[in-house]
Amino acid sequence: MFTLTFLIIYANDLIFLSIFPVSSGQDRVEQSSEEMTASEKDQVIVGCNYFTTDTNINLFWYQQLPNKSPTLILNELPFGEGTTEPDFKKRFSATLNSTTKTVPLMIKDVHVSDSAVYYCALRTKNESG
Numbered sequence: 536m537f538t539l540t541f542l543i544i545y546a547n548d549l550i551f552l553s554i555f556p557v558s559s560g561q562d563r564v565e566q567s568s569e570e571m572t573a574s575e576k577d578q579v580i581v582g583c584n585y586f587t588t589d590t591n592i593n594l595f596w597y598q599q600l601p602n603k604s605p606t607l608i609l610n611e612l613p614f615g616e617g618t619t620e621p622d623f624k625k626r627f628s629a630t631l632n633s634t635t636k637t638v639p640l641m642i643k644d645v646h647v648s649d650s651a652v653y654y655c656a657l658r659t660k661n662e663s664g
Contacts, residue, residue: 562659574645599653
């Protein structure tokens with residue numbers, strides 16, 4: 536089971552809106568801002584905090600373009616391991632910090648084509664699938 540939170544980005548002056556889901560149990564993620572703006576070519580950092588007592592975790596970022604299914608951007612593991620999908624390697628990155636329990640998504644050189652819904656997701660070792 537994944538716990539999801541998402542962020543909507545609109546074109547031009549990019550407007551960010553994060554939605555906080557109701558989650559069951561103690562494992563969850565939260566994104567840092569309800570709203571922020573950025574212009575094209577800016578660098579944007581989208582915060583994601585995670586809450587779990589499990590130490591064997593994976594954190595994922597997904598992008599969902601309008602009328603499309605979500606696409607995996609990257610996954611991060613503790614100890615600096617993780618992978619970024621080829622289409623996102625040049626401008627998208629994240630680093631999982633297990634001390635502060637954060638995994639911010641950094642988008643360099645923001646484009647209008649980055650307008651999408653962004654999902655931060657947590658998976659613990661106790662979850663299957």
